[in-house]
Amino acid sequence: MSIDLKALGSKLSAYRQQMGESIADLVTATGIDSVRLLGIETGVLWPTGDEILIIADHYRCDYKFFISDDHIAPFEQTKTLYRAHASDFSQADRQAVQDFLYLCETESFLMQELGRVGSIFSFQATGSNFKRNGEEAAAALRSTLGYSDREVPRDIYAEFRKVGVHMFRRKLGNSNISGLFIMHPIAGKSALVNHSEDIYRQRFSAAHEMAHAIFDADEIASVSYERINGTDLREVRANRFASCFLMPPAFLSSIVPPPASWSDADALHWANELRVSCQALGVALEAANLIDTQTSRRIQGLRVPRESKVDPELPTSLSDAQRRRKSHLLELGLSDYYVGLCFDALHAGVISIGRASEALLCSQSELAELAKMYGRALHGDY
Numbered sequence: 001m002s003i004d005l006k007a008l009g010s011k012l013s014a015y016r017q018q019m020g021e022s023i024a025d026l027v028t029a030t031g032i033d034s035v036r037l038l039g040i041e042t043g044v045l046w047p048t049g050d051e052i053l054i055i056a057d058h059y060r061c062d063y064k065f066f067i068s069d070d071h072i073a074p075f076e077q078t079k080t081l082y083r084a085h086a087s088d089f090s091q092a093d094r095q096a097v098q099d100f101l102y103l104c105e106t107e108s109f110l111m112q113e114l115g116r117v118g119s120i121f122s123f124q125a126t127g128s129n130f131k132r133n134g135e136e137a138a139a140a141l142r143s144t145l146g147y148s149d150r151e152v153p154r155d156i157y158a159e160f161r162k163v164g165v166h167m168f169r170r171k172l173g174n175s176n177i178s179g180l181f182i183m184h185p186i187a188g189k190s191a192l193v194n195h196s197e198d199i200y201r202q203r204f205s206a207a208h209e210m211a212h213a214i215f216d217a218d219e220i221a222s223v224s225y226e227r228i229n230g231t232d233l234r235e236v237r238a239n240r241f242a243s244c245f246l247m248p249p250a251f252l253s254s255i256v257p258p259p260a261s262w263s264d265a266d267a268l269h270w271a272n273e274l275r276v277s278c279q280a281l282g283v284a285l286e287a288a289n290l291i292d293t294q295t296s297r298r299i300q301g302l303r304v305p306r307e308s309k310v311d312p313e314l315p316t317s318l319s320d321a322q323r324r325r326k327s328h329l330l331e332l333g334l335s336d337y338y339v340g341l342c343f344d345a346l347h348a349g350v351i352s353i354g355r356a357s358e359a360l361l362c363s364q365s366e367l368a369e370l371a372k373m374y375g376r377a378l379h380g381d382y
Contacts, residue, residue, distance in 0.1 A: 003067050006043035011066050013041040015059050015075065018082060019098070020091040030054045060102035072185045074101050081180070081221040088223065093172045096333075099361065100192045101184060103333050104166040106359045108187035110341045113350045119144075121163035123214050130233040134240030137214055142245060149250035152274055155312035156206055156246070161337060164189060165213045167206060168338070171195040171331035178205040178224045181212040189213040195331050197226075199309045200277045207242035214241070247274055247281065249288040259290045267299045275310065278302040325373060332361055343376040353378060 016026055027034050032051055039045030047055075056063035064071035078097065082089060089097070111117050123140050125133040142149075145159050153159050160167045166187050172194045178201070179193045191209035193202050208224055216222060216234055228235040252259065255270060262270075271281045282299035285291045291299070310316075313336050314323055329339070339360065346356045357367040371378050 004069075005046065007069070008047070008066050009041045009043035011075075012055060015061070016041070018075070018078060019059065019094050020089075025091075026055075026058070029058050060098040074105075074182065074184050074186075077101075077182045077184065077221045081182070081223065085223050088174055088177060090173050093174055093177075096170055096172055097180070097192070100168055100170050100333055101182065101187075101190070103168055103338060103359075104182075104184050104187040104190040107166055107338055107341060108184075110345045110350065110359075114341070114345060114348060116341075118162045118164050121214070125215065130237040131240045133215070134211060134237040135244045137211065138241045138244035139248070141210075141214075142248065149248050150254055152246070152251065154275070156203055157312070157335065158337065160191070160206065160210050160213075165210060166190040167193070167209075168333040168335065169193045169195040169202060169206075169330050170333040176226050178226050179209045180221065180223045181209050181216065181219075182221045183217050183219075189217060192333075198277065199311050200271075200275055200280075200304065201226075203275055204242050204246065204277070204280055207245045208238045210245070211238035211241035243280065243284045243287065246276055247284045249284075252285060252288050252290055259285045260292075260295065262295075262299070264298075264302055267302055268304055271299075271302070272304050272308055272310075278304060322373065329370075334360060339370065339374060343371065343374065346378070347376075 016023075021029075023034050023037055026032070026037055030037075030051075032054065036045060036047075036051070040047045040051070052063050052066060056066060061073050062071060065073040065075070078094075078101070081097070082094070121141055121144055123137045125137070127133070141163070142151075142153075145153070145162065147153060157167050157169070166184070166189065168191070170192050172192075173196070175194070175196050177194050178197060179191060182190045182192075184190045191206065191213060193205045193209065195202065197205060205224065212219075212222055212224070212234075215237060222234075224235065224238070228239060230236065257266065259267075259270075267278060267281065271278045274281065276284075279300040282291075282296040285299065286293060286296035313330060314326055318326065342351070342356050342359050345351045346353065351359065353364060353367065357364045360367060360370060362370060368378060
């Protein structure tokens with residue numbers, strides 16, 4: 001295959017700059033001499049096969065993207081993202097986004113190979129009332145997933161994966177970012193939720209990004225912040241979708257005693273039961289005309305104790321050591337679903353041990369520890 005040296009160098013230089021890295025940073029990360037890196041980027045030196053693999057691995061990108069015009073990578077998506085929000089993403093956060101995109105592509109590949117592709121949810125909005133569109137889409141998705149008006153989904157990450165969205169939690173340094181949505185050119189609809197947020201806020205953010213997956217997939221990439229711009233109707237719609245999906249008005253209306261008569265203890269109980277923050281609950285109750293503004297503000301000012309909150313991927317049955325380890329894995333984006341998918345693919349012969357360790361962002365020795373934690377085997381029958 002003929003390789004265009006200038007095009008290859010241009011792609012490498014563009015990726016490095018998009019990641020906010022200097023040549024010195026890339027030298028430190030890859031061990032490749034600065035003279036060679038500059039020569040490769042300017043198209044005057046031929047890279048070795050190993051050098052291309054090392055650089056591609058650093059950027060969590062298929063090496064074929066650099067040597068062929070036929071291979072697709074989510075470069076345009078991240079370029080769009082950073083062009084609009086450059087100052088909000090540190091170098092470390094850009095690397096975290098690259099990891100997230102790699103996980104999405106790997107998950108998509110493994111699901112295809114194992115025959116686990118879920119259904120695709122589509123919703124056609126009518127009219128120009130953004131809030132109503134959010135409400136209607138939430139009701140439609142709940143119905144598709146088999147929930148009645150008075151049922152509350154517990155593991156929403158699993159529910160959103162069922163309808164074709166790659167949903168990952170990953171820690172970002174910028175706590176003002178709640179999440180982001182990217183239309184991955186290979187994996188499709190992909191959402192990242194900032195694991196730095198409060199557990200219940202993460203649930204709301206996940207539902208918020210699900211709304212962007214439903215309504216705004218044509219935008220390629222978008223970022224959601226902790227405090228939304230009230231004039232951005234897309235963000236208002238996404239918030240309304242999240243509220244109605246997690247706290248359907250029919251459910252709120254059925255609660256006894258009625259919210260207008262709640263004590264602080266009642267409000268804390270129902271926030272924890274619904275797995276939402278008191279702020280989100282207070283806003284939802286007022287929007288449903290179940291409480292007045294003063295009561296809403298009182299409820300919004302409450303806080304569910306951290307030790308009372310429930311994370312579907314950190315059950316109380318875990319030991320302290322297991323909880324710390326799993327929490328760290330979640331910070332890296334490694335959900336129970338994704339880890340299980342990798343081990344299933346390994347057992348089915350879809351991927352090798354080396355590929356499995358790469359997919360799980362770890363060394364082969366760490367892979368053995370991970371297998372033990374999840375009760376899986378690297379060799380033989382499961």
